[in-house]
Amino acid sequence: xxxxxxxxxSAAVQEALAQAMEADERVFLMGEDxxxxxxxxxxxxxxxxxxxxxxxxxxxxxxxGGAGVAVGAAVAGSRPVYEFQFSDFATLAMEQIVNQAxxxxxxxxxKVSVPVVFRMPCGSGTxxxxxxxxSLEAWFGHVPGLKVVEASTPxxxxxxxxxxxxxxxxxxxxxxxxxxxxxxxxxxxxYRTPIGKAVVRREGKHATVVAAAIMVHxxxxxxxxxxxxxxxxxxxxxxxxxxxxxxxxxxxxxxxSRLACVYEGVKTLGIGAEISAIVAESEAFDYLDAPILxxxxxxxxxxxxxxxxxxxxxxxxxxxAGLRDLVKGRI
Amino acid sequence: MATKSPGKPAAxxxxxxxFYANHTTEQLKEAxxxxxxxxxxxxxxxxxxxxxxxxxxxxxxxxxxxxxxGACMDLSTADYITSTHRGHGHCIGKGADVKFMFAExxxxxxxxxxxxxxxxxxxxxxxxxxxANGIVGGGLPLATGxxxxxxxxxxxxxxxxxxxxxxxxxxxxxxxxxxxxxWKLPVVYVCENNQYGMxxxxxxxxxxxxxxTRAVAYNMPGVIVDGNxxxxxxxxxxxxxxxxxxGEGPSLIECKTYRTKGHSRSDRNRYRTKDEIEAxxxxxxxxxxxxxxxxxxxANRGEIDAIRDAVEKEIQESFEAATKxxxxxxxxxxxxxxxxxxxxxxxxx
Numbered sequence: 001x002x003x004x005x006x007x008x009x010s011a012a013v014q015e016a017l018a019q020a021m022e023a024d025e026r027v028f029l030m031g032e033d034x035x036x037x038x039x040x041x042x043x044x045x046x047x048x049x050x051x052x053x054x055x056x057x058x059x060x061x062x063x064x065g066g067a068g069v070a071v072g073a074a075v076a077g078s079r080p081v082y083e084f085q086f087s088d089f090a091t092l093a094m095e096q097i098v099n100q101a102x103x104x105x106x107x108x109x110x111k112v113s114v115p116v117v118f119r120m121p122c123g124s125g126t127x128x129x130x131x132x133x134x135s136l137e138a139w140f141g142h143v144p145g146l147k148v149v150e151a152s153t154p155x156x157x158x159x160x161x162x163x164x165x166x167x168x169x170x171x172x173x174x175x176x177x178x179x180x181x182x183x184x185x186x187x188x189x190x191y192r193t194p195i196g197k198a199v200v201r202r203e204g205k206h207a208t209v210v211a212a213a214i215m216v217h218x219x220x221x222x223x224x225x226x227x228x229x230x231x232x233x234x235x236x237x238x239x240x241x242x243x244x245x246x247x248x249x250x251x252x253x254x255x256x257s258r259l260a261c262v263y264e265g266v267k268t269l270g271i272g273a274e275i276s277a278i279v280a281e282s283e284a285f286d287y288l289d290a291p292i293l294x295x296x297x298x299x300x301x302x303x304x305x306x307x308x309x310x311x312x313x314x315x316x317x318x319x320x321a322g323l324r325d326l327v328k329g330r331i
Numbered sequence: 332m333a334t335k336s337p338g339k340p341a342a343x344x345x346x347x348x349x350f351y352a353n354h355t356t357e358q359l360k361e362a363x364x365x366x367x368x369x370x371x372x373x374x375x376x377x378x379x380x381x382x383x384x385x386x387x388x389x390x391x392x393x394x395x396x397x398x399x400x401g402a403c404m405d406l407s408t409a410d411y412i413t414s415t416h417r418g419h420g421h422c423i424g425k426g427a428d429v430k431f432m433f434a435e436x437x438x439x440x441x442x443x444x445x446x447x448x449x450x451x452x453x454x455x456x457x458x459x460x461x462x463a464n465g466i467v468g469g470g471l472p473l474a475t476g477x478x479x480x481x482x483x484x485x486x487x488x489x490x491x492x493x494x495x496x497x498x499x500x501x502x503x504x505x506x507x508x509x510x511x512x513x514w515k516l517p518v519v520y521v522c523e524n525n526q527y528g529m530x531x532x533x534x535x536x537x538x539x540x541x542x543x544t545r546a547v548a549y550n551m552p553g554v555i556v557d558g559n560x561x562x563x564x565x566x567x568x569x570x571x572x573x574x575x576x577x578g579e580g581p582s583l584i585e586c587k588t589y590r591t592k593g594h595s596r597s598d599r600n601r602y603r604t605k606d607e608i609e610a611x612x613x614x615x616x617x618x619x620x621x622x623x624x625x626x627x628x629x630a631n632r633g634e635i636d637a638i639r640d641a642v643e644k645e646i647q648e649s650f651e652a653a654t655k656x657x658x659x660x661x662x663x664x665x666x667x668x669x670x671x672x673x674x675x676x677x678x679x680x
Contacts, residue, residue, distance in 0.1 A: 028483065069475050074480075108444050
């Protein structure tokens with residue numbers, strides 16, 4: 001099949017779930033309203049009719065217990081995929097994710113594996129305000145034992161989720177809600193996007209932008225805008241937050257000599273701080289021709305007002321302005 | 332017990348209680364042996380702490396041995412348990428070798444957790460023990476999840492979830508029992524109610540007098556037993572295990588008991604009286620079980636002493652062997668953080 005098959009991001013996630021359940025009877029889904037309702041964002045859709053209520057298991061509204069049951073089932077031989085309705089609700093389950101899932105293999109001397117997947121719909125832009133719009137990837141990226149991935153395209157949404165389900169360790173799969181309807185090419189077969197590998201989405205020579213999820217799209221838009229001015233931007237799609245692909249970032253900065261980190265999570269102590277430090281600690285530091293730019297979320301909760309909500313996270317115009325300033329004097 | 336053991340029952344006749352009718356003499360002696368083993372292991376662990384051989388802290392279950400042994404003695408290695416921060420008894424009850432437990436306490440590579448877990452995470456997945464837990468209530472969802480995995484593979488195994496009276500006020504307790512009941516999972520929740528969550532008594536912390544009454548809220552049987560009677564504990568757990576294996580869902584068993592030692596190494600015993608502690612020492616489950624075995628003609632004093640002596644020998648030899656274990660090297664720090672990391676490092680579990 002050489003023709004380009006287009007699917008939405010959410011359909012790509014659903015296809016990954018269906019193919020994983022088809023291929024391995026140990027794989028099952030659990031979460032709130034993922035059954036006949038189809039999931040809060042219609043990601044599980046009609047899967048319950050195909051796989052039954054045991055494998056597309058509606059849970060009570062009990063995130064700590066639900067996540068913990070998934071962890072226990074994983075240790076005991078199942079391959080659970082637990083959907084948080086919103087990643088914000090994972091705050092209710094931090095104990096089981098951080099104290100149990102992440103540490104169990106280590107604490108037990110490497111004698112168990114915890115192959116659990118948590119799906120984490122995240123991000124702002126839906127008007128759902130402060131408790132349904134956060135981007136908490138960096139929190140989980142701070143915990144040894146966890147892996148954190150975040151796709152920007154439908155193709156990677158499927159590939160990263162299948163890789164996460166295959167992975168013997170706990171993986172948190174962040175899905176930006178505004179991307180669910182975005183369409184793109186998705187191969188029909190089962191394939192895995194490797195965890196821990198970033199990808200260069202656009203090659204350029206004047207500055208490197210490191211972004212993930214929806215910010216990759218905004219960075220690419222900004223790059224197109226700046227191309228009209230003769231500014232050539234390289235855009236790296238992180239895809240994995242932990243373990244982060246330092247090599248790809250360092251190589252790119254050695255080429256472009258300028259670095260911008262663009263992310264939706266709160267700027268302070270966020271992903272951008274880590275990327276900046278990776279570059280500052282590496283041989284790429286000597287190649288830097290300008291201070292590093294971080295464009296992150298505002299130091300506020302996500303507001304309700306659409307005007308304020310937009311102001312709380314980097315927008316394409318902010319990225320254009322920031323990059324223009326970053327390369328000033330060079331072009 | 333769920334499956335009657337082969338061999339001659341220790342007692343027969345219609346007046347023999349199930350505990351004696353359903354176990355052989357050997358099984359009952361083994362139960363006594365494990366109770367000794369727990370007691371002596373913990374006494375030696377405490378001594379080693381005082382001598383500076385172990386660091387960190389530890390939570391002793393002296394006085395609670397009947398619950399651990401009574402609940403575990405009929406389980407197979409395919410049955411899971413989750414344990415608590417006071418978990419040495421559960422570990423031995425489920426069949427662990429004290430040599431590797433001591434090694435863990437000394438932080439040695441030979442330890443059950445390669446010296447990475449210590450007392451509070453002692454575990455032995457090979458015997459179905461998914462581990463002690465440093466978080467109060469941490470094991471409740473894990474046992475429930477293990478039971479879900481069993482049910483999904485249509486297995487006949489069960490998960491036993493040990494927890495203390497302190498955990499019954501954690502949200503994890505309520506969320507777990509509710510889910511287990513809704514999904515009829517093969518799990519038995521065994522509460523060792525030793526009456527204090529660290530220093531705060533259940534009277535001061537808990538709205539109900541008995542943990543078991545909370546079973547009503549989750550539509551499952553709730554049973555109160557004398558937690559210092561290995562027979563009482565075993566009969567209640569056996570009935571619950573049988574229910575679970577038959578697909579009839581979870582149960583909650585409350586074992587009323589007492590820890591005669593403090594909460595941990597830092598305890599100065601300011602929250603309870605000497606009289607109370609002395610009164611419970613008089614209800615020590617080990618001499619009580621010995622008397623029962625003698626009264627039933629299952630073991631005489633000489634046989635009991637022989638069991639004690641054998642345990643003492645095992646403890647001394649295991650302790651000595653463990654002290655000679657291998658210290659981890661600093662360059663092995665990252666081992667076990669992730670499975671894929673271990674594969675990349677070329678190490679095996």
